[in-house]
Amino acid sequence: MILRLDELPLRRNATVSAIDWDGIGPAEAKRLREFGFDEGVVVQKLHTGPIGSDPVACRVGRMTVALRRRVALAISVTGHEA
Amino acid sequence: MNPLPLVALVGNPNAGKSALFNALTGARQKVGNYPGVTVERKSGRFSLDDGRPVELVDLPGTYSLDPGSPDEAVTRDVVTGHQAGERPPAAIVIVVDAGNLDNHLRFALQLVALGLPTVMALNMVDMAERDGLTIDAEMLARELGIPVVPTVAVRRRGLDELRAALGKAVGSNAAPVAPEVAEAAEHSSYTALQRRARAIAAAATTRPEVTRDAAERIDRVLLHPVAGLAILLALLFVMFQAVFAWSEAPIGWIEDGFSVIQGAATDALPAGLLRSLVVDGLIAGVGSVVVFLPQILILFLFILVLEASGYMVRAAFLMDKLMAGVGLSGRAFIPLLSSFACAIPGIMATRTIDDPKDRLTTILIAPLMTCSARLPVYAVIIGAFIPARDMGYGIGLQGLVLFGLYIAGILGAMAAAFILRRTVTRGAAGTFMMELPRYQWPDPRDILIGLAQRAWIFLRRAGTLILAASLLLWLLLSFPQAPEGRSQVEYSAAGRIASVLEPVVRPIGFNHEIALAIIPAMAAREVAVAALGTVYSIESDDETVLEQTVTERLSGRWPLPTALAFLMWFVFAPQCLSTIAVIRRETNSWRWPLFALGYLFVLAYIAAGATFWTATALGLG
Numbered sequence: 075m076i077l078r079l080d081e082l083p084l085r086r087n088a089t090v091s092a093i094d095w096d097g098i099g100p101a102e103a104k105r106l107r108e109f110g111f112d113e114g115v116v117v118q119k120l121h122t123g124p125i126g127s128d129p130v131a132c133r134v135g136r137m138t139v140a141l142r143r144r145v146a147l148a149i150s151v152t153g154h155e156a
Numbered sequence: 157m158n159p160l161p162l163v164a165l166v167g168n169p170n171a172g173k174s175a176l177f178n179a180l181t182g183a184r185q186k187v188g189n190y191p192g193v194t195v196e197r198k199s200g201r202f203s204l205d206d207g208r209p210v211e212l213v214d215l216p217g218t219y220s221l222d223p224g225s226p227d228e229a230v231t232r233d234v235v236t237g238h239q240a241g242e243r244p245p246a247a248i249v250i251v252v253d254a255g256n257l258d259n260h261l262r263f264a265l266q267l268v269a270l271g272l273p274t275v276m277a278l279n280m281v282d283m284a285e286r287d288g289l290t291i292d293a294e295m296l297a298r299e300l301g302i303p304v305v306p307t308v309a310v311r312r313r314g315l316d317e318l319r320a321a322l323g324k325a326v327g328s329n330a331a332p333v334a335p336e337v338a339e340a341a342e343h344s345s346y347t348a349l350q351r352r353a354r355a356i357a358a359a360a361t362t363r364p365e366v367t368r369d370a371a372e373r374i375d376r377v378l379l380h381p382v383a384g385l386a387i388l389l390a391l392l393f394v395m396f397q398a399v400f401a402w403s404e405a406p407i408g409w410i411e412d413g414f415s416v417i418q419g420a421a422t423d424a425l426p427a428g429l430l431r432s433l434v435v436d437g438l439i440a441g442v443g444s445v446v447v448f449l450p451q452i453l454i455l456f457l458f459i460l461v462l463e464a465s466g467y468m469v470r471a472a473f474l475m476d477k478l479m480a481g482v483g484l485s486g487r488a489f490i491p492l493l494s495s496f497a498c499a500i501p502g503i504m505a506t507r508t509i510d511d512p513k514d515r516l517t518t519i520l521i522a523p524l525m526t527c528s529a530r531l532p533v534y535a536v537i538i539g540a541f542i543p544a545r546d547m548g549y550g551i552g553l554q555g556l557v558l559f560g561l562y563i564a565g566i567l568g569a570m571a572a573a574f575i576l577r578r579t580v581t582r583g584a585a586g587t588f589m590m591e592l593p594r595y596q597w598p599d600p601r602d603i604l605i606g607l608a609q610r611a612w613i614f615l616r617r618a619g620t621l622i623l624a625a626s627l628l629l630w631l632l633l634s635f636p637q638a639p640e641g642r643s644q645v646e647y648s649a650a651g652r653i654a655s656v657l658e659p660v661v662r663p664i665g666f667n668h669e670i671a672l673a674i675i676p677a678m679a680a681r682e683v684a685v686a687a688l689g690t691v692y693s694i695e696s697d698d699e700t701v702l703e704q705t706v707t708e709r710l711s712g713r714w715p716l717p718t719a720l721a722f723l724m725w726f727v728f729a730p731q732c733l734s735t736i737a738v739i740r741r742e743t744n745s746w747r748w749p750l751f752a753l754g755y756l757f758v759l760a761y762i763a764a765g766a767t768f769w770t771a772t773a774l775g776l777g
């Protein structure tokens with residue numbers, strides 16, 4: 075089941091299947107990589123912002139990272155079975 | 157004299173680098189700037205285990221040697237020996253968070269591959285243990301080919317061992333770089349480095365089945381869409397409450413102190429020009445500014461604690477969407493909050509905003525946040541013209557007007573950002589990407605060092621710029637000396653300048669006295685109170701008495717619409733030379749400070765005018 079990161083239910087493990095690197099700006103792509111985002115990495119969506127569920131806070135590796143929804147839209151994930 | 161060997165402290169953001177820097181150097185720190193860029197250079201001294209002194213420099217935190225901002229470029233240039241005005245480091249200390257090795261080792265591998273004498277501080281091992289992780293430091297050392305010292309900077313653990321390891325590294329030739337490290341770094345692709353980093357981290361870390369995560373559970377409350385916002389608002393309320401409530405006593409002591417000094421100077425000097433210069437000009441001028449020190453320190457106490465605990469990034473997270481509405485990012489929240497104390501540190505704090513357009517917009521609107529220097533002006537005018545009527549629920553009309561002035565500043569700033577982002581600072585929408593660090597108890601010593609640095613910056617400003625402005629104001633008001641029977645204020649240079657300015661400000665309800673007061677207030681807003689005091693020829697030296705009498709003298713003298721217009725003027729007008737100077741420095745051009753000066757004056761003129769005309773039309777005059 076392929077979802078976009080922003081659609082993933084809270085606190086559910088998922089594996090990053092694809093990232094639309096060209097769809098986000100180069101500076102944002104660089105930061106995403108620096109935070110450890112990559113194809114094949116396990117992520118979780120942990121929290122969402124108070125207005126319009128934006129931004130989103132995700133777990134990647136041992137880090138918690140805040141992103142805007144616009145960037146989360148570019149990240150496709152495969153949800154693990156609950 | 158040979159300069160001391162330089163040791164550079166490098167690492168990812170949130171690795172505890174600054175805490176380690178404070179723990180090693182204590183209060184012996186120097187804060188400066190790298191030439192040509194607005195990047196702070198923080199350095200200090202300490203002695204190695206064998207007694208050799210070294211200079212330690214705290215480099216800006218970064219995730220890689222591929223810079224995304226001026227800060228990060230400085231870090232790269234210092235460790236590679238290419239930074240102008242900096243000697244190549246004799247050794248580097250890589251600071252990593254023991255609980256986040258996956259990520260931090262990638263940058264560490266890049267640094268190790270530089271081949272400098274290197275020591276790793278495996279920091280925050282206590283927090284990693286709390287989360288159930290065990291880390292094999294010896295195995296890490298073998299894999300990386302450098303000494304690895306477990307530390308807990310905030311508890312000052314592992315410092316002696318670190319000094320000993322550095323003692324061996326400084327002056328030695330670096331050990332050859334391990335072939336696996338060199339290979340991974342050579343490809344320098346994130347993927348290759350990241351894989352190697354993950355492999356080493358996995359090998360050196362023993363983790364339990366389920367790792368505990370304290371931050372995640374706290375965040376369920378603090379980032380909750382409803383509860384989280386309510387807590388943030390409550391915190392801000394307590395903070396502003398404290399700024400006023402806790403500062404009362406210390407402000408009294410400072411005022412008493414300055415009265416004593418004024419008394420002593422009055423006794424020591426013969427009556428005449430010199431005594432007037434020292435007592436009315438210099439001591440009163442500087443004293444009227446130094447009284448804000450307690451409020452500024454209380455506000456910074458809150459900001460430093462919130463920052464060190466890890467909460468500030470959460471506040472930015474909660475505010476991001478709101479800020480995005482006017483074209484800013486959640487990152488702008490922290491500088492704007494600091495600007496309530498003073499726009500100068502606020503504008504300096506915009507350095508953490510990566511996007512240049514976002515940063516510039518934040519700099520341009522920071523002066524609209526009601527800084528503490530406006531308070532005495534507000535206090536005097538509100539006291540003189542707004543009746544102390546009880547509006548019920550324990551809310552007074554005067555307090556309500558004060559609150560309204562704060563809100564006017566915030567709304568003005570938001571509107572300005574909205575328009576600026578669509579005109580002069582137009583560009584691609586910025587973004588918001590931040591690491592949410594783990595929560596930790598702030599180290600009181602780190603907070604004290606931060607407060608001392610703020611206090612020093614503020615007092616230095618009072619001792620130089622404000623002193624000069626007070627002197628100039630006194631000169632303009634005292635010369636040329638009026639002949640017998642003529643008013644000194646009217647006859648003086650300042651009075652004549654005010655007569656020229658008067659026709660310009662007459663349409664927005666300002667009279668001659670106000671025209672006179674807003675000229676010296678250009679240097680610093682709070683001078684307006686002293687200027688009005690002098691204009692209405694009050695012979696009192698004591699600050700509190702001065703304010704009371706200004707208030708008493710004013711009530712009834714101005715029509716209400718004029719008083720309201722005067723208040724609105726101070727909400728928007730760029731009445732602070734230091735702010736303009738700091739915008740000049742931070743944007744590295746004259747264009748933006750002049751633009752800020754222009755747009756803020758136009759805004760102030762319109763806002764004051766609109767207030768005056770509306771109030772007059774409503775028959776409040």
